[in-house]
Amino acid sequence: MDSTNGSQTLEAQAEAFFDSAPPLQNTHQITQKLDQFIQHKSSPSTNGDARRIVCVTSGGTTAPLEQRCVRYVDNFSSGHRGATSTEYFLKAGYAVIFLYRRGSFQPFCRSLPDDPLVECFEPTDELNIQVREAYSEAVKRAIVDHHAAVTGGHLLKLPFNTIFEYLQMLQLIATSMRCLGPCAMFYLAAAVSDFYVPWKDMVEHKIQSGSHFLDVQLVQVPKMLSMLRKDWAPLAFCVSFKLETDSNILLNKAATALEKYKMHAVVANELTTRKEHVVVVTSADNIIVRRDKSLSGNDVENPLIKLLSERHAAYIKDSSRQV
Ligand code: PAZ
Numbered sequence: 001m002d003s004t005n006g007s008q009t010l011e012a013q014a015e016a017f018f019d020s021a022p023p024l025q026n027t028h029q030i031t032q033k034l035d036q037f038i039q040h041k042s043s044p045s046t047n048g049d050a051r052r053i054v055c056v057t058s059g060g061t062t063a064p065l066e067q068r069c070v071r072y073v074d075n076f077s078s079g080h081r082g083a084t085s086t087e088y089f090l091k092a093g094y095a096v097i098f099l100y101r102r103g104s105f106q107p108f109c110r111s112l113p114d115d116p117l118v119e120c121f122e123p124t125d126e127l128n129i130q131v132r133e134a135y136s137e138a139v140k141r142a143i144v145d146h147h148a149a150v151t152g153g154h155l156l157k158l159p160f161n162t163i164f165e166y167l168q169m170l171q172l173i174a175t176s177m178r179c180l181g182p183c184a185m186f187y188l189a190a191a192v193s194d195f196y197v198p199w200k201d202m203v204e205h206k207i208q209s210g211s212h213f214l215d216v217q218l219v220q221v222p223k224m225l226s227m228l229r230k231d232w233a234p235l236a237f238c239v240s241f242k243l244e245t246d247s248n249i250l251l252n253k254a255a256t257a258l259e260k261y262k263m264h265a266v267v268a269n270e271l272t273t274r275k276e277h278v279v280v281v282t283s284a285d286n287i288i289v290r291r292d293k294s295l296s297g298n299d300v301e302n303p304l305i306k307l308l309s310e311r312h313a314a315y316i317k318d319s320s321r322q323v
Contacts, residue, residue: 017167017221018168024169027168030158030169034156052312052316053094053095053180054095054184054187056086056097056099057186057187058081058099059105063162063195063196065202065207069162073196076271077189077191079101079104079105081189081274082189083100083107084107085305086107087107088306089187090107092309094185096154097156098155098157099158100160101159101160101161107146108141108142109146116135163192163221170224170228174228174233174236175233177233178232178236181235181236182237182319183316185312186238197217198219223260225240229261243270244271247270250270251281253268254279258282264282264315266280266281268281276300277290277291278300280308289307290303
């Protein structure tokens with residue numbers, strides 16, 4: 001086994017994590033939505049290209065400290081990477097399952113202000129409102145593009161808050177996407193908790209102050225990337241992310257993750273420069289991908305998704321030759 005904790009195998013750790021996690025609410029509805037979305041995309045009338053579905057994860061997971069949660073440990077991620085990438089994947093012809101942290105950036109809404117409802121609209125009288133002139137183009141674009149993606153069956157959005165919800169939903173999505181074989185892609189941009197308090201060890205009520213120390217034991221979250229590759233969706237094309245603040249260790253850490261979790265690519269990025277350039281680490285090469293500054297409004301995700309969808313297409317072709 002590639003990862004053991006004491007004498008426990010990874011499978012046993014994963015099982016223990018899922019068995020002790022608070023059950024996901026609406027599992028049945030989520031599974032139904034997923035099945036409908038995937039079936040629609042893989043119906044016989046659609047060509048091979050249209051069957052490509054990517055699961056984009058976005059935003060940070062929380063690790064609650066109390067069962068009736070008031071406090072939690074959070075992971076940094078605004079969701080900008082995931083939301084922007086979703087837009088480019090849709091443009092590239094993918095259907096996208098967008099697994100996102102509630103309240104994080106959303107596809108098609110990046111050019112809107114922080115509080116769009118009150119900033120983009122104004123009252124005309126006591127009963128009516130209108131879009132403010134300055135935002136009319138941005139609001140129209142966001143609504144039209146979002147509507148087209150969702151009603152056209154190209155975009156399915158599923159929210160999470162905690163590490164428990166995230167991993168249970170990722171497992172559901174991956175097992176639902178398994179039928180797509182190599183046409184499935186995972187683009188794992190979410191910042192996922194490395195440590196958590198197991199549900200059974202968590203206090204029920206709000207932790208009381210009164211001591212100088214907060215005494216909570218965090219344990220390592222099982223490395224579910226290996227489960228994804230081995231069991232949940234073994235033929236899918238998998239891209240994970242590695243974030244560091246120390247550029248000296250970034251590429252080594254990304255290369256280690258590539259090998260350890262058998263990823264097809266790891267996108268290495270550094271906190272302060274993550275919107276300017278990233279390095280796509282694969283077993284064959286390391287490719288620096290930069291934002292094209294000569295084009296206004298261009299993002300690093302534009303060339304990144306172009307590169308990854310080309311690599312994915314080559315992977316699908318290779319897989320079909322092997323059958
Ligand atoms: O969400 P965002 O645009 O603010 O940041 C994106 C990111 C840095 C969270 C992402 O590119 C990333 O590296 N995710 C994986 C983080 C990790 O190593 O756990």
